[in-house]
Amino acid sequence: MKKALITGITGQDGSYLAELLLQKGYEVHGVIRRSSSFNTSRIDHLYVDPHEPDAKLFLHYGDLSDGARLVTLVSSIRPDEIYNLAAQSHVRVSFDEPEHTGDTTGVGSIRLLEAVRQAGVDCRFYQASSSEMFGASPPPQDEDTLFYPRSPYGAAKVYSYWVTRNYREAYGLFTVNGILFNHESPRRGETFVTRKITRAVARIKAGAQSHLYMGNLDAVRDWGYAPEYVEGMWRMLQADSPDDYVLATGGSYSVRDFLQTAFEHVDLDWQEFVKFDDRYLRPTEVDSLIGDASKAERLLGWKPAVHAPELARIMVDADIKAFDCEGSSWIDSPAVASWR
Ligand code: NDP
Numbered sequence: 001m002k003k004a005l006i007t008g009i010t011g012q013d014g015s016y017l018a019e020l021l022l023q024k025g026y027e028v029h030g031v032i033r034r035s036s037s038f039n040t041s042r043i044d045h046l047y048v049d050p051h052e053p054d055a056k057l058f059l060h061y062g063d064l065s066d067g068a069r070l071v072t073l074v075s076s077i078r079p080d081e082i083y084n085l086a087a088q089s090h091v092r093v094s095f096d097e098p099e100h101t102g103d104t105t106g107v108g109s110i111r112l113l114e115a116v117r118q119a120g121v122d123c124r125f126y127q128a129s130s131s132e133m134f135g136a137s138p139p140p141q142d143e144d145t146l147f148y149p150r151s152p153y154g155a156a157k158v159y160s161y162w163v164t165r166n167y168r169e170a171y172g173l174f175t176v177n178g179i180l181f182n183h184e185s186p187r188r189g190e191t192f193v194t195r196k197i198t199r200a201v202a203r204i205k206a207g208a209q210s211h212l213y214m215g216n217l218d219a220v221r222d223w224g225y226a227p228e229y230v231e232g233m234w235r236m237l238q239a240d241s242p243d244d245y246v247l248a249t250g251g252s253y254s255v256r257d258f259l260q261t262a263f264e265h266v267d268l269d270w271q272e273f274v275k276f277d278d279r280y281l282r283p284t285e286v287d288s289l290i291g292d293a294s295k296a297e298r299l300l301g302w303k304p305a306v307h308a309p310e311l312a313r314i315m316v317d318a319d320i321k322a323f324d325c326e327g328s329s330w331i332d333s334p335a336v337a338s339w340r
């Protein structure tokens, strides 16, 4: 039985990846942060009491800022595969918390790579790299496109990308960068633009919200469906040799297009509900990200099926269902409503 260690298991991608690996028969270990309230809602459905003989998912406290803990975890678990998905992953927030983002999203990766090296464990390592590294480089972007990050987040991911390559070249470790374009799902964090829109659509349709405040509607993104992307991550670690790959749909869709599709799905006109708030603008914006994933298709056989319009409808349907189940308890606190 193969063993995998996932950092960021409580996030969107970590939860889908844990699901996939458990289905494939892996023993899965996840690193979670200690928090004053429960933060495992995305993986609770996968959890089996560790006293049960069929338990295959094990959680461990840890943090990418704590290198000694990472050495202990890697040495004691001795995984065959490590997926480094943990990060401060919000681009706008990285302007508010640049140092923390650099420490987690950047330096955190070398702490984990160094833990692998120090533990002397023979394992394969996946780094969650991002299309944000391309930033201002015009589309289409592929593995050879120049990096030109436009945020502390993007710059931290460029650092992680290069140390991941460096550990491959310097120490012969099997390390890969998956350069993933935006991918979403009903489990997407509530402050990313797609989920913010689809949650608002569900609430506006139910009469529980009157307006939605947004930032730049002109930004173009290549939005795919997260469960398909975690399959790509796994395939990268099954390849004969380590390499770096872009995962993307190749589609181009603006925030405005996403708004229109999401509101139209419930027969509403988005223009009646959306207002502008400059708190959601970024000091430097990434205008257009459209990926070319032909290398992943050619070498890994990876090809996504879900494109942005269908994704928007999947997410709206899921949020309507969630709102119907949870009803009025699904109301954000004023503090949450003012987040980025
Ligand atoms: P999420 O924001 O949903 O999840 C981030 C995860 O990282 C959470 O589990 C979070 O824990 C954990 N985390 C944050 N800080 C630390 C820390 N200091 N130590 C340990 N764990 C930490 O991100 P996604 O699932 O969307 O993305 C996964 C990875 O892929 C991220 O690295 C992201 O930057 C990258 N990426 C994502 C893309 C996307 O479109 N989704 C595209 C390209 C790259 P907690 O739950 O406690 O907050």
Ligand code: GDR
Binding pocket: 089, 090, 091, 092, 129, 130, 131, 132, 180, 181, 182, 183, 191, 192, 193, 194, 196, 213, 214, 215, 216, 217, 219, 220, 221, 255, 280, 281, 282, 285, 286, 340
């Ligand atoms: P992004 O995702 O920055 O691409 O990073 P996000 O959904 O936050 O923004 C996408 C685009 O929408 C514009 N926008 C808004 N964004 C948010 N969050 N809230 C708003 O109200 C709003 N209005 C307009 C943004 O300006 C931007 O252009 C995501 C993250 O998952 C990263 O971790 C990942 O690396 C990249 O995708 C690829």
